[in-house]
Amino acid sequence: MAIQVKEREHQDVETEQLMSGCEAIAEAIRLADVDVMAAYPIRPYDGVMQAAAKLIANGKMDVEYIVADGEHSQFEIVKHACAVGSRVFVGSSGVGWFYAFEAIAVTAGLRLPVVAICGNRALDDPGAFGTEHNDSLAVRDLGWLLPWAETAQEAMDLALMAWRVGEDKRVSLPVAIGLDGAFLTHSQQIVMVPTQAAVNKFLPKFDLGDRLLHPDNPITIAPQVDQDWLMEIRMQNDQAMRKAHDVITEAHADFKKLFGRGGDSPFLDEYMTDDAEFVFFGQGTLALPMKVAIRRLRKEGHKVGLVRLKWFRPFPTQEIVKSLSRFKAVGVIDRDYSFGSPYYGGVLYNEVRSALYSLDKRPTIVGFIAGLGGREIEQPMATDIFEKTKTAAGSIKSGDMTHWIGVRS
Amino acid sequence: MSDPKETSITVEVVYRGIFQKTLAQRICRSIVLAARKRGHTGTAFARYGDSPERNGVPAKQFAVVAINDLELEASMAKYEPAVVDVSIAVDDTLVKGVESWAWYGRQPIWKPVKKDGFVLVTSDKSPDDVLAQTDTAERPYSLVVVPGGASFAGLWVFKDDHTDYRVLGALAKIAPDWVRLDDVMALIKEQTKDESAVQSARYGYDAAKMRQVKAGEGTSGHEKLQFTKPGWTTMRTGIVVDARKPGERNPQYKKYTARTLRPVVNFDTCIKCTMCWLDCPDECFEVTPEGHYEVVYQACIGCGICAQVCPVKDCIVMVDELRFEDNEDKWQFWKKDRDGYNKWFEAKSGVSADPKVRTPAARQEGSGNANPSANPTSASGGDD
Numbered sequence: 026m027a028i029q030v031k032e033r034e035h036q037d038v039e040t041e042q043l044m045s046g047c048e049a050i051a052e053a054i055r056l057a058d059v060d061v062m063a064a065y066p067i068r069p070y071d072g073v074m075q076a077a078a079k080l081i082a083n084g085k086m087d088v089e090y091i092v093a094d095g096e097h098s099q100f101e102i103v104k105h106a107c108a109v110g111s112r113v114f115v116g117s118s119g120v121g122w123f124y125a126f127e128a129i130a131v132t133a134g135l136r137l138p139v140v141a142i143c144g145n146r147a148l149d150d151p152g153a154f155g156t157e158h159n160d161s162l163a164v165r166d167l168g169w170l171l172p173w174a175e176t177a178q179e180a181m182d183l184a185l186m187a188w189r190v191g192e193d194k195r196v197s198l199p200v201a202i203g204l205d206g207a208f209l210t211h212s213q214q215i216v217m218v219p220t221q222a223a224v225n226k227f228l229p230k231f232d233l234g235d236r237l238l239h240p241d242n243p244i245t246i247a248p249q250v251d252q253d254w255l256m257e258i259r260m261q262n263d264q265a266m267r268k269a270h271d272v273i274t275e276a277h278a279d280f281k282k283l284f285g286r287g288g289d290s291p292f293l294d295e296y297m298t299d300d301a302e303f304v305f306f307g308q309g310t311l312a313l314p315m316k317v318a319i320r321r322l323r324k325e326g327h328k329v330g331l332v333r334l335k336w337f338r339p340f341p342t343q344e345i346v347k348s349l350s351r352f353k354a355v356g357v358i359d360r361d362y363s364f365g366s367p368y369y370g371g372v373l374y375n376e377v378r379s380a381l382y383s384l385d386k387r388p389t390i391v392g393f394i395a396g397l398g399g400r401e402i403e404q405p406m407a408t409d410i411f412e413k414t415k416t417a418a419g420s421i422k423s424g425d426m427t428h429w430i431g432v433r434s
Numbered sequence: 435m436s437d438p439k440e441t442s443i444t445v446e447v448v449y450r451g452i453f454q455k456t457l458a459q460r461i462c463r464s465i466v467l468a469a470r471k472r473g474h475t476g477t478a479f480a481r482y483g484d485s486p487e488r489n490g491v492p493a494k495q496f497a498v499v500a501i502n503d504l505e506l507e508a509s510m511a512k513y514e515p516a517v518v519d520v521s522i523a524v525d526d527t528l529v530k531g532v533e534s535w536a537w538y539g540r541q542p543i544w545k546p547v548k549k550d551g552f553v554l555v556t557s558d559k560s561p562d563d564v565l566a567q568t569d570t571a572e573r574p575y576s577l578v579v580v581p582g583g584a585s586f587a588g589l590w591v592f593k594d595d596h597t598d599y600r601v602l603g604a605l606a607k608i609a610p611d612w613v614r615l616d617d618v619m620a621l622i623k624e625q626t627k628d629e630s631a632v633q634s635a636r637y638g639y640d641a642a643k644m645r646q647v648k649a650g651e652g653t654s655g656h657e658k659l660q661f662t663k664p665g666w667t668t669m670r671t672g673i674v675v676d677a678r679k680p681g682e683r684n685p686q687y688k689k690y691t692a693r694t695l696r697p698v699v700n701f702d703t704c705i706k707c708t709m710c711w712l713d714c715p716d717e718c719f720e721v722t723p724e725g726h727y728e729v730v731y732q733a734c735i736g737c738g739i740c741a742q743v744c745p746v747k748d749c750i751v752m753v754d755e756l757r758f759e760d761n762e763d764k765w766q767f768w769k770k771d772r773d774g775y776n777k778w779f780e781a782k783s784g785v786s787a788d789p790k791v792r793t794p795a796a797r798q799e800g801s802g803n804a805n806p807s808a809n810p811t812s813a814s815g816g817d818d
Contacts, residue, residue: 134673135673136672137672197671236674243677245674246675248673251535252482252483256666258673
């Protein structure tokens with residue numbers, strides 16, 4: 026098996042452990058030598074809180090661990106700590122994430138590379154714990170980099186990438202890693218944990234340069250401005266997001282060289298697409314049931330594959346154009362909703378369609394909303410998605426609709 | 435009364451933030467409502483960037499009146515009018531220039547006024563005296579002086595001294611195609627049921643003094659203060675602004691155009707108690723080699739707190755800003771020529787430099803109500 030070969034190749038730089046997605050993130054906090062983390066409990070993010078507290082209690086990690094009085098303070102604390110030069114970590118879930126929204130917005134505006142996780146959870150009401158991506162996606166326009174993990178291993182790897190990319194002076198933007206509640210945050214998987222020496226090779230020390238808020242470097246940050254200033258400031262953020270694409274590519278190449286993981290593309294994970302006519306497209310843990318379905322459908326003779334998106338922001342437009350234009354039809358599976366949007370589709374569906382709009386030859390793109398609130402995407406649902414995608418192929422217009430999958434009438 | 439030759443008229447009211455906000459709003463609203471009486475349409479609005487306003491800092495409100503809705507829209511396509519027909523300054527010291535925000539620079543009062551337009555100023559001074567402190571004109575305009583001192587009130591209150599009625603009367607004189615005196619008087623009658631208010635409009639109409647200003651007239655003595663704003667490639671990243679070094683003042687924002695009165699110091703009676711230096715909210719006082727405190731007029735907004743906290747009678751006197759041509763510090767003057775300085779002090783302030791001589795009660799004619807140092811927004815201030 027390929028993965029065992031990799032273990033042997035890199036056994037001097039890593040050890041194997043069984044851990045949940047939250048524990049993998051806590052390990053990444055330790056390995057990144059984070060200076061300040063702020064915490065406030067909400068499920069499923071609080072798994073990271075507990076795992077990090079345990080590492081501190083066991084003397085394995087030295088970090089300023091501040092328990093805040095709520096998510097707004099929690100995110101403000103790391104924003105300020107970051108401005109004075111600390112490497113920081115923070116996180117939340119669902120409506121807790123929303124309670125921090127003001128701090129989340131200003132962090133991106135201030136170009137402070139806070140690294141967060143959003144343990145994806147349905148927004149209240151009704152109170153629910155299961156995964157939906159609308160909490161993370163709500164910040165999609167603000168200048169946060171938004172990667173999504175599929176496995177505990179990828180959660181750890183993306184976290185290490187997040188500090189490297191976010192703190193890069195060409196980018197200097199916050200990063201929020203999407204972790205599906207339960208499926209990833211609370212499932213224990215085999216994870217290769219890098220050694221400290223290996224991580225030190227990958228992740229340089231955090232340096233804010235001349236933006237460091239310090240008595241020896243007197244500056245004012247975030248003054249009030251009028252209409253004469255905002256567009257230039259927004260333009261700077263836009264440029265930083267554009268540069269993030271190349272910085273991610275560089276970091277991905279270095280990471281792969283050191284640890285042998287991460288796949289061919291930093292942005293897309295393709296599964297059985299070489300000869301595929303139809304593909305599923307989505308992000309996060311829904312890749313797993315879809316891969317199982319693909320293997321089953323291929324036994325029945327269907328040429329089907331999966332394209333999993335790893336970074337939602339920056340949206341890898343050119344990579345997506347290049348990949349998806351090879352197929353007859355794409356079934357975009359959204360674990361989110363965007364009520365009242367074009368064709369009542371999910372967020373991914375409309376972003377993908379927008380990216381492919383100007384192509385002369387483009388696949389039919391059909392929208393699916395599935396797995397909301399942590400509902401499992403079971404094999405009959407996957408088959409249903411495949412059948413609908415295949416049926417729509419050949420007519421662009423037949424993709425102008427969104428199917429809700431596995432919903433009771 | 436003829437029909438307008440133009441399709442719209444734009445009027446701006448330049449005023450002192452907070453103290454005159456309600457006044458400016460009333461003038462702008464009344465312009466539209468009076469014009470409405472003869473069938474015109476219009477809108478009144480504030481410059482959004484001026485809010486939240488700060489005490490005394492020059493701010494603007496506007497009234498646009500047009501012959502129909504399409505023309506009104508056409509003249510509103512730019513939110514802040516770049517060109518106005520009439521600029522109304524409701525405090526005569528505003529003619530020394532307008533600096534509303536950092537990087538705004540110091541703008542001549544006539545800057546947006548079109549050729550042959552009007553600058554209308556409320557003042558007790560003659561048009562020549564007002565013009566003497568106005569920047570050199572680049573194009574001809576008419577300077578109109580409406581008798582009266584600057585009317586100051588607080589944030590939630592309005593000082594009804596009929597300034598708005600006098601201004602509306604004067605406006606009817608210079609823009610009768612748009613605002614007729616009869617309509618102004620009828621409007622005020624409806625609004626106030628007060629005949630004296632109606633007569634104030636007529637007084638403004640009758641007493642307004644007009645002077646044609648040719649290009650080249652005015653003073654060239656005011657500081658040029660203009661900036662080129664940085665672009666996204668030259669701006670610092672992350673909304674970062676260089677902090678000022680200790681003792682350094684903000685080069686992009688001087689704020690002295692917020693001043694209606696300026697503090698003048700009698701160095702002979704100063705007891706060097708530090709109160710002015712301690713309490714000045716803008717850190718305007720510099721310590722001299724002999725321990726005196728001299729005002730840096732480049733930074734002083736004329737709030738008057740120094741004069742209020744000074745324990746020595748008439749040691750710091752607040753004086754009408756329009757009596758001064760420059761922003762130079764004055765301690766050197768006193769150091770070199772005490773007698774000369776004291777004569778200058780007496781001439782400007784109307785106060786004897788000798789503390790043994792009793793000072794006349796009315797030491798500042800014409801500026802009795804123009805005193806933000808009796809700050810109506812403070813607890814001790816009245817709301818009239």
